[in-house]
Amino acid sequence: MTTTLSKLVSTYIQTHRLIQPHDRVLVGVSGGPDSTALLHLLHRLAPGWPISLGVAHFDHKLRGADSQDDAAWVAKLAEALKLPFFHGEGDVRRHAQQEKISVQMAARQLRLKFFHTIRQRHHYHKLALGHTADDQLELFFLRLLRGSGPEGLKGMWPQSPTGIIRPLLGTPKTRILAWLASCQLPFREDASNLSRHYRRNQLRLDLLPQLLSYNPRLPAAVEHLQALLQEQEEYLSQEAAINLDRLKTAAAACPSLPVDGLLALPPAIQRRVLRLALAQAGVDLNRLTFDHVEAARKLAQRPQPAGEISLPGGWRLVRQYSELQFTKESPVPTPWSEFILPEQGGGMLNALGRTFTWTSELPAENYDFSSAHPSIALMDQQRLDFPLRLRTFRPGDRFQPLGMTGVKKLQDFFVDAKVPRQERPFIPLLLSREQIIWVVGYRLAETVKITAETHQIFKVEARAIREHTP
Numbered sequence: 001m002t003t004t005l006s007k008l009v010s011t012y013i014q015t016h017r018l019i020q021p022h023d024r025v026l027v028g029v030s031g032g033p034d035s036t037a038l039l040h041l042l043h044r045l046a047p048g049w050p051i052s053l054g055v056a057h058f059d060h061k062l063r064g065a066d067s068q069d070d071a072a073w074v075a076k077l078a079e080a081l082k083l084p085f086f087h088g089e090g091d092v093r094r095h096a097q098q099e100k101i102s103v104q105m106a107a108r109q110l111r112l113k114f115f116h117t118i119r120q121r122h123h124y125h126k127l128a129l130g131h132t133a134d135d136q137l138e139l140f141f142l143r144l145l146r147g148s149g150p151e152g153l154k155g156m157w158p159q160s161p162t163g164i165i166r167p168l169l170g171t172p173k174t175r176i177l178a179w180l181a182s183c184q185l186p187f188r189e190d191a192s193n194l195s196r197h198y199r200r201n202q203l204r205l206d207l208l209p210q211l212l213s214y215n216p217r218l219p220a221a222v223e224h225l226q227a228l229l230q231e232q233e234e235y236l237s238q239e240a241a242i243n244l245d246r247l248k249t250a251a252a253a254c255p256s257l258p259v260d261g262l263l264a265l266p267p268a269i270q271r272r273v274l275r276l277a278l279a280q281a282g283v284d285l286n287r288l289t290f291d292h293v294e295a296a297r298k299l300a301q302r303p304q305p306a307g308e309i310s311l312p313g314g315w316r317l318v319r320q321y322s323e324l325q326f327t328k329e330s331p332v333p334t335p336w337s338e339f340i341l342p343e344q345g346g347g348m349l350n351a352l353g354r355t356f357t358w359t360s361e362l363p364a365e366n367y368d369f370s371s372a373h374p375s376i377a378l379m380d381q382q383r384l385d386f387p388l389r390l391r392t393f394r395p396g397d398r399f400q401p402l403g404m405t406g407v408k409k410l411q412d413f414f415v416d417a418k419v420p421r422q423e424r425p426f427i428p429l430l431l432s433r434e435q436i437i438w439v440v441g442y443r444l445a446e447t448v449k450i451t452a453e454t455h456q457i458f459k460v461e462a463r464a465i466r467e468h469t470p
């Protein structure tokens, strides 16, 4: 068993060219079975290649004394193997709150930042992580459940362009555990791996065993599919890079993309070109959803020559006639500017001098309406067509104010509501399709009001941006 696993891993490393002679490899060791086995395996293989190893452990401080014990345990292991040890720690919960991300995501971000710093400071060419074939399978189903596209379903690469390597990605966890047992190598147990509080654990403990009872060869089938998806991804991402380079040289300013050139590409390449361009501009791809990319494509396709959408991290994609520009600067609305509320589920957008925040699927039953305010619109979600849009007044605009049976010219509504003439051009209007559904701060439309039949409420709040600035 012992030799077979080292042979298997060694072959995987060679096939995927994960390590070159004289590489300096930093191993991320949590103390769990996978990374502990990885460290031992690399340590046994190291003299033959030859490579030099270092051990890095990050204390997430999420499990009290257990976290500290893990760190001390890994430090001891490194000492026993006579390897340099690097310890890092961070306030994961605070980071999660600040960035409005999950605790797991925050832990991963801080950990990777720590690894990056150590690699730079101590000149490690590679970072080896202990992801296994089981992790790859779980990730596939987690992403499938989340609605990922082929780029997500393809799973983790054995090697990333930044030098992260995963030598155990082809090895099932059962083999790793059996190998550790046969060599009598101890590791740390993480009790949270058994908690059904986490989606990943529910999947591993409940869903996957059920799926395997339908088809015991499911892991092999998924592995095969992922290999195909990775090959396709390699080809398509090369195509995207070539096309982005071509489009960028054709465009006057950078970072920007010519709309015509982008729309001439097949949709599969359009999406990748947009993602790549956004990544190059500095947008965090982990936070960029399919909806963002689709909203960007719609922005390019629409007949109106101006508009914009908001992207994660305060980024904005602005359509200016024949160009799409990526910017973080504040918007300069033109009379024809339109803003799309990109994610139906909820989000935030700075537009037309206000910060709009929206939330969907609030259950109508027992909803507490006491917080009603002119800056808040509560609507019947089923009567809305997404994505909603924002713009200002255009001649000829009409709408059916709440409580009225007929449609009224917006001009007349402004007069009746005594809206000062000079303010009218700046009042944001929320639209569903071509219908005005909210004259922001003044009146909702009759067509979207909440009735006894309403199941789910869509809530939008508009606050003047100056309220936020100190």
Ligand SMILES: Nc1ncnc2c1ncn2[C@@H]1O[C@H](COP(=O)(O)OP(=O)(O)OP(=O)(O)O)[C@@H](O)[C@H]1O
Binding pocket: 027, 028, 029, 030, 031, 032, 033, 034, 035, 036, 056, 057, 058, 059, 060, 111, 128, 129, 130, 131, 132, 135
């Ligand atoms: N706290 C940590 N310190 C150092 N490396 C870590 C830490 N947490 C995770 N890693 C690295 O990232 C890999 C994947 O993390 P994940 O949390 O998915 O671990 P896992 O599958 O439970 O593996 P393990 O059995 O090694 O804990 C680990 O195998 C390890 O290489």
